[in-house]
Amino acid sequence: MYRELMFLAKNNIVIKNTIGHKDFFELPTDHHHHLVCTNCNAIKKVVIGRHLHKQEKQLEKENGFVIKSHSIEFYGLCRDCRTE
């Protein structure tokens, strides 16, 4: 299973993402970001606003760089791990 996924990742059919010590495989069309709990390692998918992707275009322009993908993780404590 893992090897097949690595093959797909190499061919850009799926995106390999490493969060903490875990590898994740996601479809390129399924674009989202992650909230990662540093206490229980829970990972939640989140979609964030368009301005970030606008910024990406700006970075491409300023740096003459073609960005193919990005991965953004926000680290912190989830609802269950927050202490009141």
Ligand SMILES: [Zn+2]
């Ligand atoms: Zn994004």
Ligand SMILES: [Zn+2]
């Ligand atoms: Zn947690």
